[in-house]
Amino acid sequence: MTDTIEAVFDTVAATAGDVRTVLSSRRSYEAAENPSGEQQLAADVYADEQLEDELLALAEVGSYASEERESVSTDTGAYHVACDPLDGSSNLKSNNSMGTIVGIYDEPLPAPGDALVAAGYVLYGPITTMVTAVDESVTEYLIEDGEREVLSEDVQLPDDPVVYGFGGRVPDWPTEFGAYVDDIEDERLKLRYGGAMVADVNQVVTYGGLFGYPMLADRPNGKLRLQFEGQPMAYIIETAGGASSDGTESLLDKTPDGLHSRTPVFVGNESLIAGLESKL
Known part of the structure; x- marks a missing residue:
């Protein structure tokens, strides 16, 4: 399971590098809406299609779903990935932060919360970072050229909220x-x-x-x-x-x-x- 989870996160990190590169040229709205009735940016569609292709190419990923598509894309494999490919994409017009959210489940989607085995997000800020939760530990990474480099391990929320x-x-x-x-x-x-x-x-x-x-x-x-x-x-x-x-x-x-x-x-x-x- 650990190898599969790391392969999913490596794939998301590699895709994040591609997505960040093309954001400036995909700020226009598409004619279509997503299943929630929200207008899609070209960047939403690009990120969704890239993640679907790359994640379903992994042997152990049996399905992919996202908020940008009506139904689940299926393959053979024990793990199932749910994504928000470009969270906050409306911020693209004003050049503010966006991200990607990913959940890895060991039951077919839609799945209950207790079927989650790992989750993570990518943040497109001044730098690109990834935060993952797996094996009861949270890790923060820097993403450069599609590769992950550990920044902080065993991340915990500070005791004094700000x-x-x-x-x-x-x-x-x-x-x-x-x-x-x-x-x-x-x-x-x-x-x-x-x-x-x-x-x-x-x-x-x-x-x-x-x-x-x-x-x-x-x-x-x-x-x-x-x-x-x-x-x-x-x-x-x-x-x-x-x-x-x-x-x-x-x-x-x-x-x-x-x-x-x-x-x-x-x-x-x-x-x-x-x-x-x-x-x-």
């Missing part, structure tokens, strides 16, 4: 969640929200704190996809000593009711997640 960031429009937040945000601000945490989950969660990994995209008045199930975004990020944060929640339970205790099912997502320090759940 940052927070929440998605959605404030008028659409539930009253109870708005009250919790007031509590967070009373603790004098710093607001950090950039519109790309990878970048915002990486702030939490680096400084400690909380990221969330809550349930909304017009989206009671939230906006983020459980299989492609919520569960892989929850796996990373929980492996790093933090916690995740949909407001009532860990995201890793949930089973998606469909490939593209949505959920409220909260990840961060255990104390902040506990406070959130008590408020909601």
Whole structure:
């Protein structure tokens, strides 16, 4: 299993190098929408197609799914990969951070959170980095020329949280969640929200704190996809000593009711997640 997981992460890192190279020439919107009804950039389509081709070429990868495609692409193999190929791609127009999210499951997709065996993300920031969670350990890498170089091992969330960031429009937040945000601000945490989950969660990994995209008045199930975004990020944060929640339970205790099912997502320090759940 370890060899397969490392092969998946090596492939994602190599693809990240290709994707970063072509971002500047793929900023235009396509005619098509993804299954969630979001307009696709040419960069979304490119990243998705590259990941599908390269990951399914691995002998032990039996299927590939992403938020950019309606159904699962299948092959033969024991492991199943779910991706958000270019998280935060709307930031491309304004030249802000984006990323790639990957979850590796040992059950066919859609799969429950307890079927995750590893997860990771790539951050396209001033430098390109990758964070992976496998074998109960989180590691940060630098990616250069498609290769990984270890930067930090046994990464843990700092005990004293510093940052927070929440998605959605404030008028659409539930009253109870708005009250919790007031509590967070009373603790004098710093607001950090950039519109790309990878970048915002990486702030939490680096400084400690909380990221969330809550349930909304017009989206009671939230906006983020459980299989492609919520569960892989929850796996990373929980492996790093933090916690995740949909407001009532860990995201890793949930089973998606469909490939593209949505959920409220909260990840961060255990104390902040506990406070959130008590408020909601």
